[in-house]
Amino acid sequence: MSIFQFLLFIIAIIIFLLFFKQLFSGDFPKRGVDFEAKRNDNNIGNITNINRSFSTPPTKLSRVEQLTDMANRALEKNDFIEADKAISSALILDRDNIELLLKQGYILINLNRLNEAKEIYQHILELNPKEDIALVSLANIYHKLGDDKLSIEYHKKAIELDPLYAPHYFNYANTLYHMGRKNEALENYKKAYEIDPSIDEAKKMIKELS
Numbered sequence: 001m002s003i004f005q006f007l008l009f010i011i012a013i014i015i016f017l018l019f020f021k022q023l024f025s026g027d028f029p030k031r032g033v034d035f036e037a038k039r040n041d042n043n044i045g046n047i048t049n050i051n052r053s054f055s056t057p058p059t060k061l062s063r064v065e066q067l068t069d070m071a072n073r074a075l076e077k078n079d080f081i082e083a084d085k086a087i088s089s090a091l092i093l094d095r096d097n098i099e100l101l102l103k104q105g106y107i108l109i110n111l112n113r114l115n116e117a118k119e120i121y122q123h124i125l126e127l128n129p130k131e132d133i134a135l136v137s138l139a140n141i142y143h144k145l146g147d148d149k150l151s152i153e154y155h156k157k158a159i160e161l162d163p164l165y166a167p168h169y170f171n172y173a174n175t176l177y178h179m180g181r182k183n184e185a186l187e188n189y190k191k192a193y194e195i196d197p198s199i200d201e202a203k204k205m206i207k208e209l210s
Contacts, residue, residue, distance in 0.1 A: 132161040166196035
């Protein structure tokens with residue numbers, strides 16, 4: 001071996017020693033440590049608020065809910081014709097929905113379609129005989145149709161089902177008043193006002209009849 005070859009051999013050994021020393025020293029870059037961002041930077045795409053980046057999409061209303069909302073908006077404007085169209089469409093999709101039926105009955109009364117309203121409330125009572133709002137609504141309809149006997153019967157049934165609901169007494173009092181039974185009317189106005197003093201009309205009628 002020549003001197004030159006010997007020197008090359010020595011240099012190669014030194015290079016290998018330096019390489020392995022660096023390899024096992026632990027000084028090489030580590031993933032996620034040496035190159036981790038050390039400051040907040042607008043250019044770094046971190047998600048700091050998952051609710052901002054992945055917000056829940058708004059719940060999509062069903063067709064029945066959309067039609068009900070249309071009816072409610074029409075009622076706010078006292079547009080009973082448009083309200084009737086919307087509710088009638090909703091009931092095609094959900095025929096036995098008591099909430100919708102109650103709303104339709106109210107709309108039909110305001111459109112003076114009393115016989116249709118009567119059929120609606122009767123259907124409600126077939127679904128739920130204890131629906132007191134349907135009972136008192138029927139009572140009012142029968143009074144308008146001139147059948148005071150049935151009117152009183154339904155008023156009493158409504159009161160029996162919910163004796164702490166002031167409007168039942170107030171509605172019954174109105175029927176009695178229009179029938180000329182003013183003493184009985186006064187008693188029921190007083191009962192309505194006793195349960196709910198916010199019914200100013202009851203207070204007014206008590207003063208008138210006392």
